[in-house]
Amino acid sequence: xxxxxxxxxxxxEFDTGQLRAYQDFVDLFPPVDSRVALEHWQNASEELxxxxxxxxxxxxxxxxxxxxxAATATREQAFTALDLLTKYDRAVNAxxxxxxxxxxxxxxxxxxxxxxxxxxxTEFHETGMPIVVCTGQTLxxxxxxxxxxxxxxxxxxxxxxxxxxxxTGVFTPGHGGDTKQLLYEDLDxxxxxxxxxxxxxxxxxxPEDLRRGCHLQGNEFNVTLKPNFETGSPRAREVIDDALxxxxxxxxxAVLEEVAxxxxxxxxWARAYYAxxxxxxxxxxxxxxxxxxxxxxxxPEAVAAVFDRIDVAYYEADAxxxxxxxxxxxxxxxxxVDVLGIDDPFCVVMGDSKSDLRVMEWVAExxxxxxxxxxxxxxxxxxxxxxxxxxxxxxxxxxxxLATIYALNRLARLES
Numbered sequence: 520x521x522x523x524x525x526x527x528x529x530x531x532e533f534d535t536g537q538l539r540a541y542q543d544f545v546d547l548f549p550p551v552d553s554r555v556a557l558e559h560w561q562n563a564s565e566e567l568x569x570x571x572x573x574x575x576x577x578x579x580x581x582x583x584x585x586x587x588x589a590a591t592a593t594r595e596q597a598f599t600a601l602d603l604l605t606k607y608d609r610a611v612n613a614x615x616x617x618x619x620x621x622x623x624x625x626x627x628x629x630x631x632x633x634x635x636x637x638x639x640x641t642e643f644h645e646t647g648m649p650i651v652v653c654t655g656q657t658l659x660x661x662x663x664x665x666x667x668x669x670x671x672x673x674x675x676x677x678x679x680x681x682x683x684x685x686x687t688g689v690f691t692p693g694h695g696g697d698t699k700q701l702l703y704e705d706l707d708x709x710x711x712x713x714x715x716x717x718x719x720x721x722x723x724x725x726p727e728d729l730r731r732g733c734h735l736q737g738n739e740f741n742v743t744l745k746p747n748f749e750t751g752s753p754r755a756r757e758v759i760d761d762a763l764x765x766x767x768x769x770x771x772x773a774v775l776e777e778v779a780x781x782x783x784x785x786x787x788w789a790r791a792y793y794a795x796x797x798x799x800x801x802x803x804x805x806x807x808x809x810x811x812x813x814x815x816x817x818x819p820e821a822v823a824a825v826f827d828r829i830d831v832a833y834y835e836a837d838a839x840x841x842x843x844x845x846x847x848x849x850x851x852x853x854x855x856v857d858v859l860g861i862d863d864p865f866c867v868v869m870g871d872s873k874s875d876l877r878v879m880e881w882v883a884e885x886x887x888x889x890x891x892x893x894x895x896x897x898x899x900x901x902x903x904x905x906x907x908x909x910x911x912x913x914x915x916x917x918x919x920x921l922a923t924i925y926a927l928n929r930l931a932r933l934e935s
Contacts, residue, residue, distance in 0.1 A: 522604075522933050525581060526588075526597055533574060535589040541567035542590040547634050584929050591639075592926040596919065600926035603889065603908060610931040611888065611924050613861050614643060615852055615878060616917075617870035618654045618661070621893060624915035636918045637668045639925065644673055646928070649859045651866075653682040653848050655840070655874065657737050658690055680859055682851030685832075685842055685874050687740040689854045697858045702846050703740040709777055710828055710843060716773035717841055718742050721766065729765055732758035736838070742766070743840040756836035763800065763839040764809050767793060767831060770841055774829075778821040787811040788818045793831045800833055834872065848874050849881045864888065867910075867924050869917060871896035879903055891920040 529535065544563045567590065574589060575582030588597055604610075616622055623632045640650060654661055661681050665674050673679065677693030689700040703711070721742055722735055732754075736743040744762040746755035768786030775785040791813040794801040804810045818826070830847070832840040856864050866888035868878050876899055879890035883903075891910035892900045904911055912919040 522601060522930055525578065525585060525933070526601060526930075529574065529578075529585050529589055530594040530597065532577070533570070533589060535594070538567065538570045538590050539593070541570065543635065546638050581933050584932050588926045588929050591642075592922045596923040597926045597930075599910075600923045600930055603923070603927050604930050606908075607865070607889075609865055610928040611648075611865055611867050613649045613651060613856065613859070613864055613866040613888075614640075614921075614924075615651045615653050615866045615868040615882075615888075617872070617875050618652060618656065618664075620871045620895065620914070621869050621875075622917050624893065624895075632664070632668050633915060633918065636921065639918055639921045640669060641673060642925065643921070644669075644676065644678060647678065648928075649678045649680070649861060651680045651682060651852060651855045651859070653686075653852055653855075653870070653875070653878065655685040655741075655743070655838075656683060658683040658688060658739070659737070662690070678859065680855035682848060682855055684738050684741045685840075686846045686848045686851035687738070687843070689851050689858070691855060691858045694858050700854055700858070701739070702850060702854060703843065706843060706845060709825070710845075713770070713773045713777050713825065713829065714740060714742065714841070714843075716776065717766070717769055720769060720773075724769065725765060729758065729761050733762055740846070741840055741842040743838050745838050746836070751836045753836075759834070759836055759839050760803050760807060763803055763831075763833050764790070764807060766839050766841055767800075770829065770831065774822055774825045778819075778825060784811075787813045788822055789826070789831075791815045792818050792823065792826045797831070797833070799835070800831065803833060832874070848878045852878055852881075867891060867920070869920060871900060873897055873899060876900045876903060879907075883907060889924075893917075 541563045545560065545567055548560065571586040571590065574586040578585050592600065622636055644650065652661060652665065658681060661683055662674070675692040680689060680691040682689050687703045689702065690698065692698055721744065722730055733744045733746050736745050744766065746758045748755040748758065767789040771785035771789030790804060790809065790811045792815050794804050794810065795815040828844055830842045830844045832842060864887045866882060868875065868882050868888060869891045870878065871893050880903065882888045882890060889908050889910060890904050891912065892904045893914050894911050895914050901911065910920050
């Protein structure tokens with residue numbers, strides 16, 4: 520019997536919705552010190568076991584796999600998984616996951632990774648699936664919530680890697696000398712000097728209102744200003760817009776010092792250059808009346824050569840950041856894949872921002888896997904995802920795509 524026919528029969532003849540409800544209850548609400556709750560949990564466990572047994576009996580050759588799919592994925596997720604398997608003819612062998620506004624959403628999940636998402640990640644881990652967490656956050660922040668949510672044993676299992684600060688470093692516990700890789704140490708001294716100069720002045724030289732309204736994130740290399748107000752709020756948007764303009768000027772000064780160029784307003788070159796590169800930056804400058812008449816083509820070659828290697832990122836009402844274009848998330852993921860020993864990667868990349876888009880494009884160009892994004896992701900990210908496999912999920916519901924991938928990997932076991 521073909522996989523399609525088996526799936527059709529599975530969801531047509533069995534109450535898979537009730538089976539998933541029992542599975543969720545058993546997995547996410549373990550028995551507590553209450554007789555009534557314990558009885559309820561035991562009853563759900565028994566009903567779950569009976570439901571899976573019925574499927575096993577109905578499908579003698581494939582029942583175990585189909586029962587697993589029925590208890591995890593919806594009908595839509597299962598058939599989407601089958602479509603992906605038909606298209607690519609292989610299972611996913613690594614997860615590459617952004618955190619903020621992807622695994623968790625400030626607007627929908629109280630800025631915590633939902634329990635069902637965490638549980639499904641542990642299920643993937645049990646199958647031996649490597650997990651690469653790819654984020655702009657600091658290593659200590661990521662380690663903290665990963666250990667809290669997934670447990671110390673899983674995080675230090677050797678199958679989990681953290682690409683932090685958007686690719687400046689990679690942390691893969693259990694791999695000896697490769698456990699922590701400081702990728703920024705390989706940059707040219709000239710670039711490192713620019714970052715040192717910006718970091719040393721970014722708060723001390725800032726206007727008082729800006730200094731009171733934001734703080735410097737504790738990065739190892741990137742220079743990131745975050746608002747002292749609720750992310751997404753009008754006040755946060757205002758201060759981050761101001762921070763972006765200020766950091767452009769500061770970067771211009773630092774680059775000119777390094778290449779020994781003179782200019783009355785070094786920031787004008789930086790504003791002109793990055794406005795031409797990024798529509799979001801251009802919009803912020805226009806709305807603030809901070810655009811310049813300088814032609815980006817007039818930026819001296821030596822200055823432009825340094826700008827070409829430095830990324831200025833704007834995250835509306837969230838952060839303004841200066842990073843290295845040579846140390847983006849792609850470089851971090853490549854290093855993580857290497858240390859994890861994934862020789863022929865076929866990943867699912869989940870993210871929402873342009874830094875995640877670079878990984879998605881790298882995956883697409885090399886036929887390394889799939890891309891997925893929340894519906895509130897940036898326009899370019901959504902365009903890429905819709906033009907590939909249309910794996911778009913609701914804010915805070917990364918489990919939707921993860922369940923699809925889980926079903927895909929189970930279906931890959933079955934003969935077509």
